[in-house]
Amino acid sequence: MAGTRDRLVAVAALTVVWMLLWGSFSWLTLFGGLLVSVLVLAVFPLPRVTFAGRLRPVGLLRFAVRFVVDLWVASFQLAWTALAGRRAPRSAVLALRLAVRSDLNLTMCAEAVSLVPGSLIVDLDRAAGVLYVHVFDVAGPADVARFRREVRGIERRIIGAVGSDAEIAVVEIAAAQIGDEGGSR
Amino acid sequence: MGVAAVLDAVAGFCLLGGALLSLAAGVGLLRFPDLLSRMHAATKPQVLGLLLILTGTAIRIGxxxxxxxxxxxxxxxxxxxxxxxxxxxxxxxxxxxVRRELLLTDELAAARGREP
Amino acid sequence: MIVVAVIAAVFLAAAAGMTLVRIVRGPSTLDRIVAMDVLLAITVCAIAAEAAYSRDATGLPILLGLSLLGAVGSVAVARFADPAPRSGPGRPASRKSGTAEGGS
Structure with a gap:
């Protein structure tokens, strides 16, 4: 049953891409897209990606707005460092443990973290759900703690946007347990 | 008439912003001390710079x-x-x-060091 | 609009020039790959900016190809530049270690 649902999600996504490629939203492109995506998925089956949650418009909007704000702030900070910085900026490689270990969450968090300038995924541990992130322009432990909080916030917003109820509960429990500092839990 | 002018101004702002971010990326690519720092500089035109210019193009073409x-x-x-x-x-x-002297901490090295 | 176009063109050209310097200077293959990626992004920006200036959409399908395939080249080269593609990042260690355990 879950497999059927995953396949339906994939067909819908591919159909949307097909319609965007044609640039017209008509019955012809809709049915053409459905036909092509079913064919593509039959000929090139995807590895199983379980999409356990559901889309939550409010959470999605919250994530998107915050992501765009982060993108602007980080981009212009980095641009300022490049144009006007005088010293050689220090960096750090941090291990960040995610609360939800599903492949989808790991992928989305990694994408979101590395799209924002100033942080870069160096390595990741899929089994344990750990991201190793290279953070640019770190002055001291305060920056490290701030960055850990930011990544936890990103994960919370991603789960809040696409997660299932169980995953949201896990994230909330983890957030309550973390309290102030330390990224190991 | 007014609307068109405003749209053009917004598009121009987007184009200039994207070009400025690309320029900053070029400068960062030259000035930053090691490979990973340069990769951070590289993210800008690839993400926000490109998005800004695409927005400007979308407004202009429409x-x-x-x-x-x-x-x-x-x-x-x-x-x-x-x-x-x-x-x-x-x-x-x-x-x-990775230039180790530029790193404040390296938790990946710790994890790899424990590897048997 | 012509002023905007000229300024944007100057910025993009300067950026492309600096990227080229990095490609020539290196010092490692990976530096060059990163710079190539940036050059590609600047190219995409330039084509899009030209389309915006002339209100002419002819070049846009090129951008689709570039944005989809731009990553493939650097992934391939990074694969070859990686000295030990098989070894994990410390999987057994992080599972055993007390600091990283827990939290499900």
Missing amino acids: TVVDITTLVLVGVFQLITAPVAAHMVGRAAYRAGL
């Missing part, structure tokens, strides 16, 4: 067919850029191209 193309360009870029960045970053770390 037909549905081309806007959907531009949306897809943005989406594809957002999906593929981190993949490349991750692969290069991982190879850089493993090839020892």
Whole structure:
């Protein structure tokens, strides 16, 4: 049953891409897209990606707005460092443990973290759900703690946007347990 | 008339912002001290710079067919850029191209050091 | 609009020039790959900016191809530049270690 649902999600996504490629939203492109995506998925089956949650418009909007704000702030900070910085900026490689270990969450968090300038995924541990992130322009432990909080916030917003109820509960429990500092839990 | 002028101004602002971010990336690429720092500089034109310029282009052209193309360009870029960045970053770390004296902490080295 | 176009063109050209310097200077293959990626992004920006200036959508399908395939080249090269593509990042260690355990 879950497999059927995953396949339906994939067909819908591919159909949307097909319609965007044609640039017209008509019955012809809709049915053409459905036909092509079913064919593509039959000929090139995807590895199983379980999409356990559901889309939550409010959470999605919250994530998107915050992501765009982060993108602007980080981009212009980095641009300022490049144009006007005088010293050689220090960096750090941090291990960040995610609360939800599903492949989808790991992928989305990694994408979101590395799209924002100033942080870069160096390595990741899929089994344990750990991201190793290279953070640019770190002055001291305060920056490290701030960055850990930011990544936890990103994960919370991603789960809040696409997660299932169980995953949201896990994230909330983890957030309550973390309290102030330390990224190991 | 007024609306068109405002739209043109917004588009021009987007184009200039994107070009400025690209310029900053070029400067960062030259000035930053090691490979991973330069990769951070590289993220800017690939993400926000490109999105700004695509927005400007969408405003200027303004037909549905081309806007959907531009949306897809943005989406594809957002999906593929981190993949490349991750692969290069991982190879850089493993090839020892990280300048350790610039690192405040390195928790990956600790994790790899414990590896039997 | 012509002023905007000229300024944007100058910025993009300067950026492309600096990227080229990095490609020539290296020092490692990966530096060059990163710079190539940036050059590609600047190219995409330039084509899009030209389309915006002339209100002419002819070049836009090129951008689709570039944005989809731009990552493939650097992934391939990074694969070859990686000295030990098989070894994990410390999987067994992080599972055993007390600091990283827990939290499900």
